[in-house]
Amino acid sequence: MGTLDDWVAAACAELGLDPSTAEVPVVLDLARDVAHQVLRPGAxxxxxxxxxxxxxGADPAQAAGRLAALARSWPPPDGPAASDDAA
Incomplete structure (x- = not known):
């Protein structure tokens, strides 16, 4: 993940954040769950x-876990195009 690591480091520097606090795997897992179970633009x-x-003040892993569980319990979309809706 060289490019992703470089991007996260640069984005953190731009925002004045410590890159070691970036929960990249947690966010990527959550985004995957939402994109696949709910709606791609929802990620x-x-x-x-x-x-x-x-x-x-929320704990990142705990909050992401709650959202991922919500996404996994979400009812399936109505049709194949529903996963690509932007609104």
Whole structure:
């Protein structure tokens, strides 16, 4: 994951964050669960919501676990195109 590591380091530097606090595997797993179980555009939105929760003091792994469990329990989309809807 060289490019991803480089990006995370650069993004953290830009935002004044410590890269060692970036929970990259946790966020990627959560994004995968949401994209596959709920809706592809829901993945970045959910990652953003996770960031807000963590910024307000939530434990990253615990919050991501709760969201992943919610995504896994989400009812399947109505049709094959539903996973590509942007709204």
């Amino acid at each position: 970045p939105v959910t990652a953003y919501l996770l960031g807000i929760a963590v910024g307000r």
